Amino acid sequence: MKTKQKIxxxxxxxxxxLFLYLALGLNxxxxxxxxxxxxxxxxxxxxxxxxxxxxxxxxxxxxxxRILTPSVLGLDSLYMLIQSFIVFVFGSGTLARLGENFNFxxxxxxxxxxxxxxxxxxxxxxxxxxxxxxLVGLVMGTFFQSLxxxxxxxxxxxxxxxxxxxxxASFNNMNTDILWLALLISFLAVLFALKxxxxxxxxxxxxxxxINLGVxxxxxxxxxxxxxxxxxxxxxxxxxxxxxxxxLVVNLAREILKTYKHNYLITGAILIGSIALTxxxxxxxxxxxxxxxxxxxxxxxxxxxxxxxxxxxxxx
Amino acid sequence: xxxxxxxxxxxxxxxxxDNVSLNIEKGKITSFIGPNGAGKSTxxxxxxxxxxxxxxxxxxxxxxxxxxxxxxFARRLSILRQTNHINVRLTVxxxxxxGRFPYSEGKLKAEDLEHIEKALEYTQLQDEQHKYLDExxxxxxxxxxxxxxxxxxxxxxxxxxxxxxLDVKHSVEIMKILRRLVRELGKTxxxxxxxxxFASCYSDHxxxxxxxxxxxxxxxxxxxxxxxxxxxxxxxxxxxxxxxxRICFYY
Amino acid sequence: xxxxxLLVLLIxxxxxxxxxxxxKISLQDILRFEDAAMRTMVLxxxxxxxxxxxxxxGMSISGLIxxxxxxxxxxxxxxxxxxxxxxxxxxxxxxxxxxANTIVKMLISFVFALAGSLLxxxxxxxxxxxxxxxxxxxxxxMANIIGSVSSFFAYRYNLTQSLSSWxxxxxxxVIKGRYELLYISLPLVLIAYHYTNQFTIAGxxxxxxxxxxxxxxxxxxxxxxxxxxxxxxxxxxxxRIPFLGLVIPNLISIxxxxxxxxxxxxxxxxxxxxxxxxxxxxxxxxxxxxIPISLTVGILGSIIxxxxxxxxxx
Numbered sequence: 001m002k003t004k005q006k007i008x009x010x011x012x013x014x015x016x017x018l019f020l021y022l023a024l025g026l027n028x029x030x031x032x033x034x035x036x037x038x039x040x041x042x043x044x045x046x047x048x049x050x051x052x053x054x055x056x057x058x059x060x061x062x063x064x065x066r067i068l069t070p071s072v073l074g075l076d077s078l079y080m081l082i083q084s085f086i087v088f089v090f091g092s093g094t095l096a097r098l099g100e101n102f103n104f105x106x107x108x109x110x111x112x113x114x115x116x117x118x119x120x121x122x123x124x125x126x127x128x129x130x131x132x133x134x135l136v137g138l139v140m141g142t143f144f145q146s147l148x149x150x151x152x153x154x155x156x157x158x159x160x161x162x163x164x165x166x167x168x169a170s171f172n173n174m175n176t177d178i179l180w181l182a183l184l185i186s187f188l189a190v191l192f193a194l195k196x197x198x199x200x201x202x203x204x205x206x207x208x209x210x211i212n213l214g215v216x217x218x219x220x221x222x223x224x225x226x227x228x229x230x231x232x233x234x235x236x237x238x239x240x241x242x243x244x245x246x247x248l249v250v251n252l253a254r255e256i257l258k259t260y261k262h263n264y265l266i267t268g269a270i271l272i273g274s275i276a277l278t279x280x281x282x283x284x285x286x287x288x289x290x291x292x293x294x295x296x297x298x299x300x301x302x303x304x305x306x307x308x309x310x311x312x313x314x315x316x
Numbered sequence: 317x318x319x320x321x322x323x324x325x326x327x328x329x330x331x332x333x334d335n336v337s338l339n340i341e342k343g344k345i346t347s348f349i350g351p352n353g354a355g356k357s358t359x360x361x362x363x364x365x366x367x368x369x370x371x372x373x374x375x376x377x378x379x380x381x382x383x384x385x386x387x388x389f390a391r392r393l394s395i396l397r398q399t400n401h402i403n404v405r406l407t408v409x410x411x412x413x414x415g416r417f418p419y420s421e422g423k424l425k426a427e428d429l430e431h432i433e434k435a436l437e438y439t440q441l442q443d444e445q446h447k448y449l450d451e452x453x454x455x456x457x458x459x460x461x462x463x464x465x466x467x468x469x470x471x472x473x474x475x476x477x478x479x480x481x482l483d484v485k486h487s488v489e490i491m492k493i494l495r496r497l498v499r500e501l502g503k504t505x506x507x508x509x510x511x512x513x514f515a516s517c518y519s520d521h522x523x524x525x526x527x528x529x530x531x532x533x534x535x536x537x538x539x540x541x542x543x544x545x546x547x548x549x550x551x552x553x554x555x556x557x558x559x560x561x562r563i564c565f566y567y
Numbered sequence: 568x569x570x571x572x573l574l575v576l577l578i579x580x581x582x583x584x585x586x587x588x589x590x591k592i593s594l595q596d597i598l599r600f601e602d603a604a605m606r607t608m609v610l611x612x613x614x615x616x617x618x619x620x621x622x623x624x625g626m627s628i629s630g631l632i633x634x635x636x637x638x639x640x641x642x643x644x645x646x647x648x649x650x651x652x653x654x655x656x657x658x659x660x661x662x663x664x665x666x667a668n669t670i671v672k673m674l675i676s677f678v679f680a681l682a683g684s685l686l687x688x689x690x691x692x693x694x695x696x697x698x699x700x701x702x703x704x705x706x707x708x709m710a711n712i713i714g715s716v717s718s719f720f721a722y723r724y725n726l727t728q729s730l731s732s733w734x735x736x737x738x739x740x741v742i743k744g745r746y747e748l749l750y751i752s753l754p755l756v757l758i759a760y761h762y763t764n765q766f767t768i769a770g771x772x773x774x775x776x777x778x779x780x781x782x783x784x785x786x787x788x789x790x791x792x793x794x795x796x797x798x799x800x801x802x803x804x805x806x807r808i809p810f811l812g813l814v815i816p817n818l819i820s821i822x823x824x825x826x827x828x829x830x831x832x833x834x835x836x837x838x839x840x841x842x843x844x845x846x847x848x849x850x851x852x853x854x855x856x857x858i859p860i861s862l863t864v865g866i867l868g869s870i871i872x873x874x875x876x877x878x879x880x881x
Binding site for chain 3: 065067068069071072131132134135136138139140142143146147149150152153157160164167168243244293296297299300302303304306307310311
Binding site for chain 1: 364365366386387388389390391394395396397401402403404405406410414415417418421422423468
């Protein structure tokens with residue numbers, strides 16, 4: 001029952017932060033307008049936190065490894081390639097004219113399509129394991145990166161600013177229409193996974209034990225990988241890449257909750273992720289007036305935490 | 317009964333299993349022996365569907381195993397591999413509870429709890445049940461995994477070198493547990509064994525493998541013989557009866 | 568025996584490389600010591616050729632050393648955080664000592680590269696599950712993290728784009744006076760050659776090395792220092808060249824086996840050949856413009872790497 005109590009405490013912290021974020025600095029004159037800005041931002045924050053926490057937790061279970069995040073699939077690099085390509089070929093004007101909606105749909109479609117192709121190609125043969133898939137994803141990621149670096153260097157510095165803004169996740173200037181679409185897609189993806197959540201506990205015992213306990217391992221891995229790629233694509237296309245948030249929150253959730261059960265672990269990770277993002281945004285917007293995008297700070301902290309994890313653990 | 321019909325497995329050009337056919341009878345302990353790389357573990361993995369095969373069929377009580385639904389299969393046949401490295405930190409009881417997953421899908425009912433208790437009792441792990449696996453000795457950990465398989469309550473239990481890295485006392489303990497399972501609960505046990513004398517003392521039936529093929533199978537008296545073993549292992553053997561058991565010397 | 572072919576190929580490509588470019592230069596011009604032609608040669612073409620050969624040799628040998636020390640075919644300066652640490656070092660020098668000359672920048676970058684690679688080797692020893700693929704994955708994760716630290720500071724100091732252009736591997740900017748630093752890699756390669764047997768033994772593990780009376784730590788430190796220094800040199804003079812240290816040693820080991828002593832010269836030659844070839848390709852594909860070498864190497868390298876992966880997995 002201790003685990004449950006911790007979950008309650010985390011929920012309360014989140015609620016307080018959310019209240020602060022929404023309410024701080026409101027005044028009678030502009031409250032209506034301010035809230036109309038803040039509420040969508042809050043929803044986006046929670047959506048991104050939940051998507052990333054969920055997919056990272058599941059990903060770590062599938063790979064049986066605490067120090068990987070879905071970013072090794074190469075999706076972030078692909079997203080940056082798409083953005084660089086659009087600006088490089090059509091100019092930032094086109095990017096603006098086409099509208100955020102179009103950009104969002106194209107990006108998501110390409111990212112999900114790429115992952116499906118990758119999975120399909122790799123799972124055709126039995127002996128190929130998930131690590132093999134990751135290495136291929138990484139190579140593709142490096143490949144995408146060299147392509148986009150090439151374009152970025154050629155782009156005019158003013159246009160480059162447009163790309164740079166997209167390199168780092170930001171919750172400002174979000175389009176509400178996309179938000180609803182993103183919410184819907186992510187919701188459907190999670191719904192598709194919901195009934196198999198308990199299977200994740202078994203998957204964390206490794207392939208052989210999972211098969212022994214009656215789990216269709218290969219099918220489950222494929223299914224969860226597809227869900228992960230959808231969630232990551234949607235949240236990346238919505239706000240931009242936040243690479244190490246997942247690493248940070250899932251490991252913190254493990255540390256705090258000390259459980260192997262995924263229903264707690266995932267709930268905890270989502271709560272911690274939401275707390276981290278809300279707190280970061282609160283600090284950035286209301287208190288410090290930070291000019292640095294929140295994702296850079298989170299990647300920075302997440303990265304340091306990763307190094308700490310590597311050094312602390314006696315075995316990995 | 318498990319019927320294996322001309323099963324083939326190859327990695328690249330190398331045939332690990334070459335047209336192997338075998339019947340494994342119910343209610344007995346069957347041991348697979350043979351030198352390293354003879355295909356014993358591979359066959360075990362194929363029977364339990366951990367790896368695919370390149371030819372042939374496996375039937376579980378007349379049913380083609382590939383046609384059996386995953387969950388159903390897990391209620392009838394369980395496998396324990398030799399490397400059981402788990403990345404998650406679990407207590408003994410939590411591990412054993414996983415054995416009930418095919419029945420409970422994670423929500424334990426009264427019946428499941430009964431099975432878990434029984435499995436812990438069988439393996440004498442009641443006192444250790446709240447300890448974490450990484451706090452246990454090698455023998456206790458192996459017993460914990462066997463307890464999980466017992467909780468799974470399948471008619472067929474397959475074990476891949478369960479005595480690996482265990483000292484004499486713990487090896488005997490484990491073999492006694494397995495014998496009891498066969499005697500009291502009517503389970504069918506298939507073991508891959510390296511220690512021929514353990515195979516000789518505890519099996520009902522022995523299958524000798526070499527180079528991906530079955531060299532000979534039969535009762536203990538038929539297999540634990542100088543000619544057969546020398547043929548299988550390509551080493552000199554002396555076989556003697558000591559206290560009504562067949563014991564071999566090969567040093 | 569095959570070494571001879573590699574040498575012939577290298578010479579052939581070198582000659583081609585000298586005579587390709589916007590300015591047409593014929594053999595007669597050279598023989599007549601025609602002034603403009605000679606200037607182009609001395610100022611631009613020859614420096615470019617030499618830097619290509621040096622960088623190619625240096626990076627492929629760095630990869631070979633790292634693979635030997637970590638006993639993993641997929642480890643290289645790019646997959647072990649060395650390059651990204653060197654990048655962080657450049658950024659650091661750009662922010663803290665913007666006026667410093669290239670040598671100072673190189674030294675700072677070297678210190679960072681060394682620290683990053685040593686961190687990787689340290690972590691490597693803790694990894695229990697020595698799956699062939701998990702080690703490079705951890706290395707790349709580490710590289711990404713160091714990269715994210717870089718982008719944090721680059722963003723704050725508005726250096727993102729200039730860092731991008733600095734890191735983009737490119738030989739078209741190499742002219743006389745801006746590449747000579749790369750000559751330092753020559754003695755480094757010789758030192759590496761001298762230490763081959765020690766690297767092989769150290770690769771077998773700490774206990775094994777101790778048993779043979781070898782000081783494991785000092786050998787690893789020497790190896791990693793060589794790698795870090797070469798990486799820093801290459802990054803500072805020409806930028807990041809992905810895959811080279813990964814692909815070339817693997818290709819060579821298919822033909823020559825895993826004996827380091829036997830491999831080291833063919834690896835160096837093949838690295839230079841591969842880089843020269845990619846450079847020539849980049850110069851002729853959209854002539855008279857150039858595709859930066861990081862792109863051609865990136866494409867060729869990722870194709871070869873995927874081929875190697877699938878081949879291994881087969």
